[in-house]
Each structure stands twice: as structure tokens, then as C-alpha cells.
Amino acid sequence: DLKTQRYLYSVLTYSWMPVNKFSLNATVLWEQIIDDIVPYWYPIDGLMVKDMVNSGNYNIFSGTLTPSLSLLEGKLNIQALLSYAHESHT
Numbered sequence: 001d002l003k004t005q006r007y008l009y010s011v012l013t014y015s016w017m018p019v020n021k022f023s024l025n026a027t028v029l030w031e032q033i034i035d036d037i038v039p040y041w042y043p044i045d046g047l048m049v050k051d052m053v054n055s056g057n058y059n060i061f062s063g064t065l066t067p068s069l070s071l072l073e074g075k076l077n078i079q080a081l082l083s084y085a086h087e088s089h090t
């Protein structure tokens with residue numbers, strides 16, 4: 001019996017600007033797919049049959065950090081993006 005997939009999603013962002021020439025932005029994201037639907041393959045009489053099944057919950061956690069530096073009276077802007085992501089199935 002196939003159940004309906006449901007989603008939970010949350011985002012938290014923060015910006016810090018101690019001076020006009022420097023800023024730091026941070027984002028944290030969490031997403032969960034409840035009763036994730038995936039294909040399931042199995043043999044019947046020498047043929048491969050595909051069925052759709054619920055495989056549990058799928059979790060995604062990610063975070064980004066973006067420092068920004070403005071130089072030469074605002075004519076040069078240097079940014080970096082640092083990110084991390086972790087996915088799991090329960």
C-alpha cells in the first residue's frame with residue numbers, strides 16, 4: 001500500500017555586517033521527505049518488474065557561509081561560498 005509523500009522544510013538565514021566593507025551571510029537548511037517514494041525492481045518469471053514503494057524518510061541538512069569583502073571604494077567585491085550538505089535515509 002503506497003502512502004503519500006509529505007515534505008517538511010525549514011530555512012534559517014543570518015546576515016552580519018560589522019563594517020561597510022565586510023559582511024558575512026549564513027544559511028542553514030533542513031528538509032525531510034516523509035514516506036519517500038522510490039522505484040523497486042524485482043524478477044518475476046525471468047522479467048524485471050518495477051514497482052513504486054515507500055522507502056522511509058529522506059533527510060537533507062545543509063549549510064552555507066558567504067563572506068564578502070568590498071575594496072577599492074566599492075569597485076571590487078570579493079566573495080567566497082563555503083557549503084556543506086549531508087543526506088540520510090531512515
